[in-house]
Each structure stands twice: as structure tokens, then as C-alpha cells.
Amino acid sequence: MLAHGMVHTYELSIPIFVSIWLVEFDVLSLGFVEFGVTEATLGLVVTAGYGLFGVGALPGGVLVDRIGSDRLITACLFGMAASFVLLGLSPNLLVVAIALLLWGAAASVYHPAGLTLLSKGVHERGTGFAYHGIAGNVGTGLGPLLTAILLLFLDWTVVAILLAVPALAAGAYAVRAQFDETAAVDDVAKATPNGGGDNENDGGADAGNTDTGGDSRADSVGSLAEFGVETRRLFAGAFALVFVVVMASGLYYRGFLTFLPNLLEGLPGFDPLPLTSLLPPVVTDALGVQPGSTRSINPERYFYSGLLIVGVFGQYLGGKLSDRIPVERGLAGGFGLLAVLALVFLPAANAGIVPLLAVGAMLGAALFLVQPFYQATVAEYSPAGTRGLSYGFTYLGVFGVGALGGAIAGTILTYGTPAVLFATLAGFAAVASGIGLYLLRRHSAAGTGGVR
Secondary structure: OHHHHHHHHHHHHHHHHHHHHHHHOOEEEOOOOEEEOOHHHHHHHHHHHHHHHHHOHHHHHHHHHHHOOHHHHHHHHHHHHHHHHHHHOOOOHHHHHHHHHHHHHHHOOHHHHHHHHHHHHOOOHHHHHHHHHHHHHHHHHHHHHHHHHHOOOOOHHHHHHHHHHHHHHHHHHHHHOOOOOOOOHHHHHHHOOOOOOOOOOOHHHOOOOOOOOOOOOOOOOOOHHHHHHHHHHHHOOOHHHHHHHHHHHHHHHHHHHOOHHHHHHOOOOOOOEEHHHHOOHHHHHHOOOOOOOOOEEOHHHHHHHHHHHHHHHHHHHHHHHHOOOOHHHHHHHHHHHHHHHHHHHHHHHHHOHHHHHHHHHHHHHHHHHHHHHHHHHHHHOOOHHHHHHHHHHHHHHHHHHOOHHHHHHHHHHHHOOHHHHHHHHHHHHHHHHHHHHHHHHHHHHHHOOOOO
8 A cells, every 4th residue: 555655646746747848848859850839749758657657567466476565666666766766856858757767667566566455465355455545645636736735845856856855765665565465366366267356247257267265376477388379278269358448548647747737827817826925924924925025826727736636436346346347337328427527628618717627626526536456457357376377467458558647638739739639548448338238138148048
């Protein structure tokens, strides 16, 4: 939970810095060529770091199955801290890009390591996913909020370095932490005849789940040939459809959040509020804010943070529901809701601050409600022995392919309109919802004697 919170603290603080970098930097110089800084340029820079965050999850998943979660999570924490120190020392946008790449590489191992630990070490898996998700959402919401507050008084470079401190402390704790990584493997195996999971869906059959609960790493990947065999085994069944769902989820998630603060800047009610006009002189003097200072509260940053904090409730609800209803039904309903909310977001924004707050709260909850469902779906459609590989592919889809959502959003906002962006996001969600409906029908057919 500590590590998950830190991963998302850094991940979702980056969009706040994006709005600063758009003003701070004029060009991206690669030595032999220079590019002007626009939403499209920054979208590509951020996509590079976020993309490695996802792409690295696949080799990270392989490593989890070979060496376990403990060392990888510890390395992740120290690596993320180092990358944010470098970010704070960045003299130009090229070094910013390098720091984001280093962060992506360090953070990439977390999700396959952490989720494998939960799926094999926690008895009540759905509830474990829910609490784990809540910790992530606390980091997701409070991380950007802390960043926004610190930016009221400090330069962004100092803020980036200060953000590295909690990960260093968490890493020091992780070095000493001890736990049984396979405490629930026997339970997982006994839950269904084929070891599929702990709810009524026997989706593990589609993935060819043959885990028997004895050696949890019996099917682990030890060579390139074994990697190919286990990959074909995963994608020969319905896991291939689940992979499309997680890709669509990642594209929606990154496409919506990366430029959200910038999208809100020009809306009524989001004008900057000077600190000197909000606080009495005795307070501003104590905080070192001089009369006539340009430091101000940017409401869009706090709306963004609040939307993410609301995701805590969606994450918890999704985790509890994933233990009580077929996960396919959760996918269909959750992504269907996201499609509708994408289409009504701009009309709500144009209708005023109250409708925008209402739709924003629902979108924040729905954005994270779907995560426990697809995490549990992966567990249902994959064998325990290569669960790390399965989650590696999952987060390759969510954060690797999904990182393209930032580049897509930046390109659309540079050359198109916000309306086109939200229509595109609705399309991603509709695809995921449709696959959920298809998997639900297969589940129903299997339950009535049909062929899955």
C-alpha cells in the first residue's frame, strides 16, 4: 500500500508540472534539432515516461515470477526517488524527459510485483485489491494536492526534490519488511477445480490455469522460449480480450488526466486567485509572500486533485463488487458509464460550476471503479504460476499502450478541439464495455451448458 501510494503520487503529479512546463520552456532541443513546446510536444515527452512505465511492466512481471515481489518493490521506491531528484535538477526539457524515462523504468515493476503479491499472498483477494487501490488513490489525490500546495510557495524544481523524500522513507521501510508472498496460493487453487480464483467465475479455464497450489512458481518464465510458450498460452484464450479492455482503459485514463488542468484553465470559475487577496497580510508575511506577488491559487489544480480523491470511493466500491458480481458485468457497466460521462463532461462544464462538480465527481469515481474489476478479471483468466507475467502484460496495456492517450490528447488539443478529444475517449470506453458484455454472455452460456 505504501509503494502503491507513492507510484501514483508521482504519476499524477506530473500533469500539474505539465501546465508549468508549457510556460517554463520554449523549445525542446535535441542538439541537432529543436522543437517548439506545445501540447503536442509535451504530450510526446510525457508519453515517453508513461510509456516506459507500462512497457517495463512486462519484463517486471517476468522478474516477479523468478525472484519475487520484495526486492522489486524496494528497488522501485529508491528508483522513483532518484528520478524526481533529477527532475528537480533539470535545466531544460530534455533533462525533464530523461528524468521521466527513469521514473517510468523504476515505477514499471511495481504493478506486476504488488498485484502478484496480493493475488497470491492475500486470502480475500477482492478486498485486498480494494484496500490496495485505496492506498493508490490516496497517493493519486493527495500527491497532486500536496504538489499544488507546495507550488504556492516554492519553485517547481524544489517541489520535485521534496516529493522524493517520502519514497526514500518508504524504501527504507521496505528494506526491513518481511512477509509470506505465497500465503494464499493454496486457497486460490482450491477455490475452483482448475484453480481459477475465489469467486464464482471460472474464467481461469480460458487461460488454461493448471496451478495446483503447490509450487507457486512451477510455471514461471525462465527463458525466452518459456516466455513465448506462456505468452501464447495466455493469449490463446479470453485473456486476449481482457488485454484489449485494459488497453482501452489506459487510453481513456491517460487521455483524460494528462491535460485536464489545462482544459479547465479557461473555464468560468477557474480564474487564478492571488494569495495576497485571499489571506491577511500577517499570514502572507509569515509565509514569505511579498505584497504584489504573482503567486496565486489555481482552482483547476484543486479540482483535478479532488476528482482523483473521489476515486478512493470508486476504487473501494469496485473492489467490493468484484467479490459479489461477475467481473464481466462490472467491466460492461463501469466502462459504459465512463463512455456516457465523457460525452456529458463538456456540456456540464458549459452549464456552470455545480454541474461540472457533479459530473467530475461521478467521473472520478467511475474512472477508478473499473480498476478492481479488470485486475480481478486478469486473475480469473490467468494461471497462478505466471500471474506476474499476466499482470506484466496487463500494465503493458494499461500504462504502455495507454500512455499513447497523452500523445493522442495533446495532438487533438493542438490541432483539434476538446469536443473531439472527449468523443474519442467515449469511443475507448465503449469498446471496453462491449467486450465486457461479450465476456458476460460467454459466462452465461457456460453456466447454462453452453461453450465458453
